[in-house]
Amino acid sequence: MAVSRDLEAPAVVNDPTADDATVEKKEYTDGAPANDPFGNEECGEVKYRVMSWWQCGTLMVAENISLGILSLPSAVATLGIVPAVILLLGLSAISWYTGYIMGQFKLRFPQIHSMGDAGELLMGSFGRELFGIGQLLFLIFLMASHILTFSVLFNTITNHGTCTIVFGVVGLVVSCIGALPRTMGKVYWMSMASCISIVTATTVTMIAIGVQAPDNVHVDATTEVSFQEAFLAVTNIIFAYIAHVAFFGFISEMHDPRDFPKSLTMLQVVDTSLYIVTAMVIYRYAGPDVDSPALSSAGPLMKKVAYGLAIPTVVIAGVVFGHVACKYIYVRIFRGSDHLHQNSFLAIGSWVAIGLSVWVVAWVIAESIPVFNQLLSLISSLFGSWFSYGLPAIFWLVMNKGRWFSTRSKICLFIANILILAFACALCGIGLYVSASPPMNPHRTKRFPTDGKLDTTLVRGLGNASAFAISALVEAGRGLLEGEFDPFDLVVATHIGTAAGRDLVDTIAPQEALAVAKREVIARNFIVEEEDA
Numbered sequence: 282m283a284v285s286r287d288l289e290a291p292a293v294v295n296d297p298t299a300d301d302a303t304v305e306k307k308e309y310t311d312g313a314p315a316n317d318p319f320g321n322e323e324c325g326e327v328k329y330r331v332m333s334w335w336q337c338g339t340l341m342v343a344e345n346i347s348l349g350i351l352s353l354p355s356a357v358a359t360l361g362i363v364p365a366v367i368l369l370l371g372l373s374a375i376s377w378y379t380g381y382i383m384g385q386f387k388l389r390f391p392q393i394h395s396m397g398d399a400g401e402l403l404m405g406s407f408g409r410e411l412f413g414i415g416q417l418l419f420l421i422f423l424m425a426s427h428i429l430t431f432s433v434l435f436n437t438i439t440n441h442g443t444c445t446i447v448f449g450v451v452g453l454v455v456s457c458i459g460a461l462p463r464t465m466g467k468v469y470w471m472s473m474a475s476c477i478s479i480v481t482a483t484t485v486t487m488i489a490i491g492v493q494a495p496d497n498v499h500v501d502a503t504t505e506v507s508f509q510e511a512f513l514a515v516t517n518i519i520f521a522y523i524a525h526v527a528f529f530g531f532i533s534e535m536h537d538p539r540d541f542p543k544s545l546t547m548l549q550v551v552d553t554s555l556y557i558v559t560a561m562v563i564y565r566y567a568g569p570d571v572d573s574p575a576l577s578s579a580g581p582l583m584k585k586v587a588y589g590l591a592i593p594t595v596v597i598a599g600v601v602f603g604h605v606a607c608k609y610i611y612v613r614i615f616r617g618s619d620h621l622h623q624n625s626f627l628a629i630g631s632w633v634a635i636g637l638s639v640w641v642v643a644w645v646i647a648e649s650i651p652v653f654n655q656l657l658s659l660i661s662s663l664f665g666s667w668f669s670y671g672l673p674a675i676f677w678l679v680m681n682k683g684r685w686f687s688t689r690s691k692i693c694l695f696i697a698n699i700l701i702l703a704f705a706c707a708l709c710g711i712g713l714y715v716s717a718s719p720p721m722n723p724h725r726t727k728r729f730p731t732d733g734k735l736d737t738t739l740v741r742g743l744g745n746a747s748a749f750a751i752s753a754l755v756e757a758g759r760g761l762l763e764g765e766f767d768p769f770d771l772v773v774a775t776h777i778g779t780a781a782g783r784d785l786v787d788t789i790a791p792q793e794a795l796a797v798a799k800r801e802v803i804a805r806n807f808i809v810e811e812e813d814a
Contacts, residue, residue, distance in 0.1 A: 421642060
């Protein structure tokens with residue numbers, strides 16, 4: 282396998298007879314390890330490898346936990362309490378293990394800074410470009426989703442006080458300012474605010490829902506649901522643990538990368554505890570009809586309060602993703618040069634230009650692509666499943682090549698990693714099918730004519746509701762402007778849309794029209810009965 286000279290691993294570290302975690306202590310105590318992406322920082326003006334394990338852990342928590350946590354109660358409502366808790370604990374354990382493998386892979390090959398570097402070790406220059414571009418695309422779409430969420434958030438708080446694009450521009454400016462620091466050590470201070478923000482927002486949501494809850498709320502230990510409904514609920518839980526895309530970048534800026542397991546354990550303990558407590562408490566008081574996100578079940582006023590408290594986490598989680606994306610480009614351009622550690626005009630100007638360019642691209646994607654959520658789902662399925670599950674399993678196979686069956690423990694780990702690899706393949710394949718295929722109800726659907734405009738199909742079944750929600754919003758908006766409002770489009774966007782879809786409907790649609798639409802359509806099942814011929 283061809284590996285570039287820059288990415289050659291030190292022989293002592295890449296010894297196939299060594300144990301997975303065997304790395305000579307001098308590699309991380311006597312200066313920079315061989316081929317470290319940041320080189321020797323002893324005399325540098327800017328030092329990157331400064332984070333302690335708990336600072337890294339806090340940064341990882343800020344990256345992984347955002348408003349997505351409030352979609353978990355609806356997953357519990359679909360699956361039931363027992364299956365949901367088992368899935369949350371089981372997937373947390375798998376995510377910890379795959380993250381641990383990435384930490385060991387980084388120790389074995391200290392020169393790795395990104396998924397692109399790991400891809401080069403596995404597949405040469407082709408792997409570098411494939412996984413590098415994949416990582417960058419994944420991160421940019423995540424950044425775009427945070428800009429979009431920022432716009433929706435302020436639309437909700439201000440009752441659509443101004444144009445959504447204006448709020449998007451504000452989100453872009455704030456994100457660009459947050460992207461100015463060049464080191465993770467400085468971004469860490471912002472991550473503290475993000476952690477406080479999401480904990481406060483979820484706590485307020487739980488209290489508000491608990492206070493407003495009726496006395497006869499029914500909850501289920503288990504439920505009977507279709508495969509399609511169960512799969513969509515399970516993917517909500519799976520993607521709550523997909524944060525591995527940034528792990529190599531985090532480890533590279535730790536003072537001692539051997540402490541990464543502590544950071545990883547901190548992440549898994551914090552996020553799993555928050556996931557379980559939030560999901561179970563909200564489901565207990567909101568019942569099976571809990572909205573997704575759960576903020577919508579807290580009432581109009583408390584919904585705005587919780588959204589206001591969540592502003593820091595929406596911004597900062599996006600800033601963390603943006604920092605990793607910018608750092609990938611920056612290190613790839615200046616790797617091996619003195620510019621990485623200088624405060625020169627070229628070094629600072631390049632960082633600002635990269636940050637501005639990446640964030641502008643993310644903003645354009647968020648504002649201009651009509652099926653943005655469907656593309657985000659597709660890219661998440663394609664790259665997220667591999668970055669978090671598939672590639673770590675391959676990393677283990679590479680590190681232990683020739684020793685897969687040497688001991689009983691190796692045999693067990695070999696089987697476990699093969700199963701994780703199969704899980705990633707299944708998740709990727711089914712996710713791509715769900716994201717790329719048009720939604721379809723095999724039994725009965727009905728199309729409503731729109732005079733040459735977008736057709737909207739009311740569906741219940743396997744498919745990506747987000748794309749339909751966006752189409753419905755576009756159609757409803759056109760109808761409002763042209764005086765040909767179609768209530769069916771509004772109901773689709775209201776009931777099967779994403780959080781963004783529902784919030785936009787809440788802000789642009791007259792309440793009278795919404796009431797009429799809800800009466801005219803059996804929105805609960807998204808089915809319109811066919812008239813007998």
